[in-house]
Amino acid sequence: MTEDQKLLYISHFNLNFTSGSFRDCYQREFGRFPCPIDRFGLFEKIGIHDPFSFKNIVANPIYNFSNLSNNWQDRYVVTYEQVATKVYSTAGNRNIAVMYSGGIDSTAVLVALMQNPQYRDFLDSGRFRIALTSTSIHEYPEFFYRTILPNIPIEPTDYDALMQDDTTMLVTGDDGDHVIGNTDTPEFSNVDGYLMLPKSEIFPYFNNTDPSGLLAYTFDQLCNHAPFDVESVCQLYWWVGQCLEMQATMCRPYFWSHTDNLSDIATNQKVYRFFMDDLWNTFSFEYMSTNPTYNQVNSIRDFPRQYIVNYTGDSSYLNKSKVLSQKLVYRNMPKTRIYADLTYRFDTVRFNT
Amino acid sequence: MIDQIIVKTLVYQPTGHVVWMLTAAAGTESVITYIPNLDNTLDYKVYVGPRPTKFDIRKAFVNYTLIKDDTPGKISTGPLADHHLSAVKLSRAKCFAAQIIRNILKFQDEKHNTTTGPWAIDGLDLNIIAGPIKRYYNLNDVDAKKFAKFKQQEINLISSKINAAKLDAELRIMQAKTVEELLAQIELIKVYSMTNSEFNFKSLLVKNSCI
Numbered sequence: 001m002t003e004d005q006k007l008l009y010i011s012h013f014n015l016n017f018t019s020g021s022f023r024d025c026y027q028r029e030f031g032r033f034p035c036p037i038d039r040f041g042l043f044e045k046i047g048i049h050d051p052f053s054f055k056n057i058v059a060n061p062i063y064n065f066s067n068l069s070n071n072w073q074d075r076y077v078v079t080y081e082q083v084a085t086k087v088y089s090t091a092g093n094r095n096i097a098v099m100y101s102g103g104i105d106s107t108a109v110l111v112a113l114m115q116n117p118q119y120r121d122f123l124d125s126g127r128f129r130i131a132l133t134s135t136s137i138h139e140y141p142e143f144f145y146r147t148i149l150p151n152i153p154i155e156p157t158d159y160d161a162l163m164q165d166d167t168t169m170l171v172t173g174d175d176g177d178h179v180i181g182n183t184d185t186p187e188f189s190n191v192d193g194y195l196m197l198p199k200s201e202i203f204p205y206f207n208n209t210d211p212s213g214l215l216a217y218t219f220d221q222l223c224n225h226a227p228f229d230v231e232s233v234c235q236l237y238w239w240v241g242q243c244l245e246m247q248a249t250m251c252r253p254y255f256w257s258h259t260d261n262l263s264d265i266a267t268n269q270k271v272y273r274f275f276m277d278d279l280w281n282t283f284s285f286e287y288m289s290t291n292p293t294y295n296q297v298n299s300i301r302d303f304p305r306q307y308i309v310n311y312t313g314d315s316s317y318l319n320k321s322k323v324l325s326q327k328l329v330y331r332n333m334p335k336t337r338i339y340a341d342l343t344y345r346f347d348t349v350r351f352n353t
Numbered sequence: 354m355i356d357q358i359i360v361k362t363l364v365y366q367p368t369g370h371v372v373w374m375l376t377a378a379a380g381t382e383s384v385i386t387y388i389p390n391l392d393n394t395l396d397y398k399v400y401v402g403p404r405p406t407k408f409d410i411r412k413a414f415v416n417y418t419l420i421k422d423d424t425p426g427k428i429s430t431g432p433l434a435d436h437h438l439s440a441v442k443l444s445r446a447k448c449f450a451a452q453i454i455r456n457i458l459k460f461q462d463e464k465h466n467t468t469t470g471p472w473a474i475d476g477l478d479l480n481i482i483a484g485p486i487k488r489y490y491n492l493n494d495v496d497a498k499k500f501a502k503f504k505q506q507e508i509n510l511i512s513s514k515i516n517a518a519k520l521d522a523e524l525r526i527m528q529a530k531t532v533e534e535l536l537a538q539i540e541l542i543k544v545y546s547m548t549n550s551e552f553n554f555k556s557l558l559v560k561n562s563c564i
Contacts, residue, residue, distance in 0.1 A: 134507060149496050156507035332518060346541065 004341035006055035008265065009251040010035055010351075011336040018352045022048050022218055025210040026244075030184060036244035046221035051351065055340040057266035058246045059278060063285035065228060072287055076303050077310075080112040083277045087171055088118040090272055095127040095168040099157065099253075100148075102136035104320070105176030107143060108304045109274045111311045113171070114147075129153040131162060131170075142314060163257035169272060174249045176275040179284045180292070181300035182237040184245075193295045195234040199223065202233045228289040234300070238288050250276060255335040255344075262342040358404050360428060361386060362421045363395040363448060365441050370433050371419040372441055373448035376410065389451035391527050395444060400428040415562050417441060446532045446563040453554060454522040454542050461515045465508075472508040479505070532564055 012032050017024035026036050037054045044050075069075045087096070098113065100106045110130070113119055122128040130152050137144045148154065162170055177183040181195065188205035191197060206216035219240055223230040226239045253271045254262055264270040268277065294300045305318050335344040357379035362371045372395055375386065379401055388397055398421045404410070408430050413419035417438065418430040433441060467473055471482070479501045487497035522542045529535035539554045558564045 134504065145490055145492065145496075149492070149500060154499070154503050156503065156510045158510055332514070 004339065006053045006340040007337060008055055008057055008340055009037070009248060009255060009338045010052065011255065011333055013333070014336045014347075015351050020212055020214065021352075022050075022214060025212065025215040025218075029186075029206070029209050029215060033248075034245050035248045037247040039243055039246060040225065042222055042225050042243060045225065046218065048218060054247070056247065058250060058276070059281060061227075061242075061281040061285045062278060063227065063282050063289075065286065065289050068286055068290060072290075072292070073303060073306070075283065075287075077307060079279050079283050080108070080307060081116070083274055083279055084112040084116040085118070086277060086279075087113060087272050087274065088116060088122065090268060091122075091127075091169045094166075095129065096122055097155075097162055097168050097170050098128075098130045099170055099172045100130045100132040100136050101173070102132065102139035102144070103173065104301050104304050104308070105173030105275065106136075107140060107173075108176065108307050109171060109173045110148075111308055112274075115311065123152065126153070129155060131155055131157045133157050140317070140320070143308075143312060147312070159253055159257040160259075163253055163259035163270070164261075169270060170253060171272045171274055172253070173275060174252065174273045175246055176304065177301075178238070178241045178245065179275055179280055180238070180287065180303060181234045181294060181297070182241040182245075183297055183300065184241065185233065185237040185297050187297065193293075195294045195296060195300070196232050196291075199230055199233055199236040202236065227285060231291050234294050235288055235291055238284075242284075246276065249273075251338060254338060255333055258334045262338065262344065265338070265342070356403060357401060360400040360410065360421070361388065362398050362400065362419075363388065363390055363444075364398050364421050365437065365444060366394070366396055368433060368437055368441075369420045369422045370417060370431075370437070370441055371414055371421055372444045374410075374414055374419070387452065387455055389448040389455070391447065391451055391523050395448075398423070400426070402426045402428070417562065442563045443529075443532055443535070445561065446535050446558050447526050447529065449557055449561065449563070450526045450535055450539055450554065451523065453557070454526065454539070455519065457543065458515060458519050458522065461518075462512075465511050465515075467508060467512040467515060470508065472504050473512070477505055532558065 012027070012035050015023070017027060023036065030036075037056065038050060039056050039058050041056070096113070098106070098110055100110060113128075119128065130148060132148075132154060133156060136157075162168055185195065186202075186205065188194070188202055189197065194201075203216045203220070206219065207213055209215060219236060222243050223236060223239060226235075230236050230239055250273060251265065254265050261270075274280075294302075302318075305320065309315055309317050335346055337345045337347070339345075359377055359379045359382055361375045361382075363373040364370065365372050373389060375382070390397060400421055405428060408418075410419060410428070413430045417433045420429050420431050421427075422429070462468055479498050482505075483494070483497040483501040486492060486500055487494065490497070490500075492500065525538040525542060526535065529538050536555055536558075555564070
């Protein structure tokens with residue numbers, strides 16, 4: 001395999017797992033959808049064999065742990081504003097299509113874009129629209145019927161058409177749930193505030209999921225390479241997400257469509273992943289370094305929920321639970337492997353890993 | 354009638370041997386049946402009559418001796434020449450593949466109610482269908498029609514995507530030159546359809562003497 005032939009992404013649907021391998025253990029804990037990709041090149045350092053040679057395309061975070069903010073929620077709001085401005089400037093003369101799943105992240109993205117001074121220009125000139133499905137409505141119907149339907153053009157989600165339309169830039173809320181904590185964190189304990197338990201408290205849970213101890217070993221070793229001391233369960237799962245989960249999400253629109261043009265896959269030019277912007281990366285690393293207090297998984301969405309409520313005034317939204325609305329959308333997967341030289345292959349090769 | 358059977362067959366034209374069949378007690382079969390004749394090169398013939406007593410239809414089918422010719426009410430057996438065997442085996446494998454893939458993709462039609470829901474009607478009148486939407490969601494005329502149009506576009510899009518996937522699957526099956534190529538295409542279609550089915554197509558082909 002040449003340098004260029006390194007994989008960027010591979011679908012888990014096409015894989016067989018060697019019993020007891022890291023990916024086998026990982027799948028048992030996280031399910032079949034995410035394909036863990038070693039963002040920081042840590043596998044080799046901690047002795048995990050990775051037969052795939054994935055090439056990382058997720059940007060390196062830039063952070064400074066000195067002189068950190070005292071008011072994170074304010075900074076959180078300002079980051080929305082700054083990234084929304086970057087979205088409009090990146091779109092330039094192109095149209096914007098917001099990929100709206102109805103979940104907290106895509107709703108927050110939409111709110112940020114709607115509050116930006118450039119929104120009205122884009123909307124009035126017919127360059128702002130929302131791509132959604134019926135399932136996108138059910139998660140927050142009030143927002144759809146009161147805010148979206150009367151004001152913004154809508155169309156059914158069609159990644160194929162949008163990815164092949166050079167006049168349109170997609171905006172997604174992908175990986176919003178990795179900015180603070182990680183919504184995949186298991187509820188492994190009945191202790192109130194279990195997310196703030198010392199990270200070692202979760203290792204018996206891992207050892208139950210994976211009696212070989214490989215999962216616990218890997219996560220423990222990854223923590224040794226974190227940019228700050230990982231103390232809590234919340235920080236541990238956030239760091240695991242940062243290390244392994246971002247790239248698969250990043251590639252989604254490219255393997256959910258037949259597009260041949262992969263040239264912008266590593267950038268935000270064609271698909272602006274709002275929460276993968278450098279500014280969010282910085283916020284995420286700096287905020288999580290403070291080991292912020294969260295009691296349970298639902299509460300780690302407090303910041304985005306509050307951001308949405310500040311716009312809608314609908315305080316009942318603060319108690320809303322996360323719904324996996326994206327999973328309900330019909331789509332197929334035309335590409336199963338994407339390479340670093342931007343070729344792709346849809347095939348039946350099955351790897352052991 | 355109860356002693357009668359119906360045998361729907363796809364027949365290899367040069368010899369009349371049955372490539373694919375479906376049997377049922379006469380009168381009990383579904384009115385609309387999917388016949389996996391992808392490129393129309395096989396003859397579609399139907400036998401209705403008493404169950405043969407001199408041979409076992411199923412066994413004759415599996416060992417490639419079952420023949421359905423043009424004579425109504427007649428189904429018989431006879432040897433298949435060796436030089437036709439591989440072509441008939443491949444055709445049979447393709448028929449099974451077409452049926453299996455159709456059932457896999459039918460799951461998506463069912464999930465999305467693309468043929469059974471209130472939006473799945475050609476020429477749906479937006480003014481009429483917007484009525485309940487307007488009342489139920491307390492919308493004005495403009496928003497109700499906008500929503501109705503979206504729903505109609507959505508069901509058309511999903512339906513078209515699923516039909517495109519069906520066509521893609523049929524074309525992949527048709528283009529296979531060998532059973533091995535066909536098996537590879539089936540695996541590909543399974544991935545493409547996101548079913549990740551554990552169904553072992555190869556074992557079905559072995560059971561029906563295609564391999």
